[in-house]
Amino acid sequence: MILTEATTLFEELLETIEQLEQDNREVLIDPVPYLKTANHFMNTLQSLVLKGSFNDQQEEILFFKTMKPKFRSLQIYYLALQDITFKKPKGCKKILKKFYTDEIQKICSFRCYNQNLLNYYYSGATEMDAQLFLRKVEEHPHWLLKPKLERDERFSTPADYLVAKIMAMEKIQLYLSNEIVKLQDGNVTENGSADKKEYRWTGEAINLVELAYGLYYTGEINNGHAGIAEIVRLFETTFNIAIGKPSRRFAEIKQRKRLSKTKYLDQMRTAIDKRIDEDDEFVPISNLR
Known part of the structure; x- marks a missing residue:
């Protein structure tokens, strides 16, 4: 039941973001309204989980492995985009390129640090799902170097936040790469x-x-x-x-x-x-x- 309602909620989130994009196509992106939208839907999702219950462990695993990271990754993405907007230096192309390159290097370091989880997740493996995507587990895989638990353990597992961040960092890296391409070719419109x-x-x-x-x-x-x-x-x-x-x-x-x-x-x-x-x-x- 929770998984079905969460899927519907995510479709509503995408439609809301789509509308924001329609309304702001002619101006530079302002991450703030997108971040507010992501935060609102994330809070709604949390209330859905805390008030309801999963049918079984498999539904719980699917929720924290595939559904919650989709919501959280958008939240992380727009927060990171806001941070980049604030930190972006004013200056020549060389300065901006170095800034974007340094940000990409930070993402590469994060991916390298969490390479084992990244490989597990994208390989489609399932044998360790119970240790990674169930709440209140006593043990997690030894290669999960730094589990990220949120304040409310009723809405958190050892790996769901890290999976969301991996997804978000891919979007940020693509954004940064596109910004570098724009700098390298002054004729690009x-x-x-x-x-x-x-x-x-x-x-x-x-x-x-x-x-x-x-x-x-x-x-x-x-x-x-x-x-x-x-x-x-x-x-x-x-x-x-x-x-x-x-x-x-x-x-x-x-x-x-x-x-x-x-x-x-x-x-x-x-x-x-x-x-x-x-x-x-x-x-x-x-x-x-």
Whole structure:
């Protein structure tokens, strides 16, 4: 029950962040409203857990291994972004590049220090889940060098915070890397280099929405940490198209009745299968001598 309610709550969080991004597309990002939003939903999630109960240990493990880190990672990400904004020095490109590079080095040090947990988590292993993602455990794996328990142990396990921080640091590193790229090429505009060839999406916008949600739900971008709004904005920028609010466009897909709900993805699969079949059927005639 908790896991289901938490999933719905996370979708609401993503929609709220999406709306903030829509409202602030033409200005530099201000982390404060995003951080307030993340804090609000994190508090709601905590109340949900403290007032309810898990069906069994497996649900508890899944919650603290996969669900809570998603909420907490956004909170950590926007807090880190706020800190970077405050600390960013004023000066030439060389000074800014050194600042961004130093911040990336801190992230690399954190990842190295927690490499064992990182490897365990992304390998899909489960044998130590009970020691890492259950509350009030007496022992944790010896390689978990510094377990992070929050103030309320009813809402904390040895590894859920560290997993959330690993997820957040990946997003921060991507942000810092993009800032360095902007510094290295003075001709790069907000939407890309003026010297590069432009690409335009000439099909229906709803087809691109299908593709965006396909990538989002399969977790193919940034280890699954890229939000649907981020993916849609990437498509809009790359293909010079206005898609609109993703959740509203997704509602159009869900309301399809006569057609397949994934019409475009089905067409892509059919086209690929057809080409493969045609290639398999083609048998070149050997030259006669």
